[in-house]
Amino acid sequence: MHSIITITFNPCIDVYTSVPALKPQTKLRCTGPVYHPGGGGINVARAITKLGGDALALFPCGGSAGKALRRMLDEEGVATEVVGINGETRQNLIVEDRATGQQYQLNMPGPELDGKSIDFLLRLVEERERVEYIVVSGSLAPGMTGKIFDRLTALAEKKRARLIVDVPGEALKDAVRSGVYLIKPSIHELLSISNKTGDERMVTDLARDLVSAGKCEVVVVSLGPAGAILVTKDMVRQISPPAVRVRGTVGAGDSLVAGIVWSLHSGKGLEEAVTYGCVCGAAATLHPGTSLCSKEDVDFLLTLK
Numbered sequence: 171m172h173s174i175i176t177i178t179f180n181p182c183i184d185v186y187t188s189v190p191a192l193k194p195q196t197k198l199r200c201t202g203p204v205y206h207p208g209g210g211g212i213n214v215a216r217a218i219t220k221l222g223g224d225a226l227a228l229f230p231c232g233g234s235a236g237k238a239l240r241r242m243l244d245e246e247g248v249a250t251e252v253v254g255i256n257g258e259t260r261q262n263l264i265v266e267d268r269a270t271g272q273q274y275q276l277n278m279p280g281p282e283l284d285g286k287s288i289d290f291l292l293r294l295v296e297e298r299e300r301v302e303y304i305v306v307s308g309s310l311a312p313g314m315t316g317k318i319f320d321r322l323t324a325l326a327e328k329k330r331a332r333l334i335v336d337v338p339g340e341a342l343k344d345a346v347r348s349g350v351y352l353i354k355p356s357i358h359e360l361l362s363i364s365n366k367t368g369d370e371r372m373v374t375d376l377a378r379d380l381v382s383a384g385k386c387e388v389v390v391v392s393l394g395p396a397g398a399i400l401v402t403k404d405m406v407r408q409i410s411p412p413a414v415r416v417r418g419t420v421g422a423g424d425s426l427v428a429g430i431v432w433s434l435h436s437g438k439g440l441e442e443a444v445t446y447g448c449v450c451g452a453a454a455t456l457h458p459g460t461s462l463c464s465k466e467d468v469d470f471l472l473t474l475k
Contacts, residue, residue: 211307302332
């Protein structure tokens with residue numbers, strides 16, 4: 171039985187390459203491409219697996235890219251259940267400019283997801299027994315609306331599971347309106363869902379407002395390399411990971427969520443879980459591309475705390 175289920179509505183294959191320098195109107199010589207499974211929930215399941223845990227990744231997929239995505243996840247030992255669709259699973263491109271060390275992520279929209287496919291995906295969750303955590307991460311597929319979170323909240327309540335959401339933009343607003351256990355916004359996303367303008371000095375107050383209003387029990391505000399701020403009705407903690415040389419940031423947020431969920435599942439308290447998650451996020455930045463965190467890097471960074 172898998173007590174952690176991740177849902178990815180808009181999965182992808184991430185294709186990583188690098189060039190000596192990005193220049194317009196010039197043929198750029200790329201390094202050989204590196205392919206990784208992608209999409210928020212898929213990355214959370216991958217990272218949990220890398221940490222020695224066990225999670226079931228649910229997602230729709232189609233076409234040759236969808237077959238390749240499933241094959242790559244099988245090779246990584248990630249448990250999956252999929253909904254077959256007619257559209258072609260998208261591929262995103264991550265390009266590193268070696269002259270500056272900057273990465274550029276080009277995300278494709280992905281195929282539309284119809285109501286029948288969504289129903290089937292949620293039914294896969296409903297059929298699972300002893301679900302403790304449902305993690306919804308990444309963008310919604312084209313054609314989807316924020317009403318999906320009303321259904322996810324009701325499903326989590328029925329399963330007596332904790333619903334954890336890490337989605338961008340308007341989807342996060344809809345998730346908060348529906349009510350969830352934990353959200354992981356950036357400072358910008360927190361300001362947006364609170365309909366406020368300001369800066370990071372407002373973070374704690376805005377997160378407390380969400381908790382007090384009963385929209386969620388836990389807010390973990392991602393601060394990038396600076397770690398995160400944990401806010402509940404009983405505590406506010408700023409948690410900083412060890413300082414590292416950042417090689418890439420793709421997948422750091424997913425590694426943070428994975429560390430939190432796996433740690434909570436292992437019986438740790440919230441503060442310890444978020445601390446572990448921040449270390450996982452930092453570990454993911456040690457390498458370029460989309461390799462996520464590794465247990466070896468996480469264990470090493472924990473010795474520096």
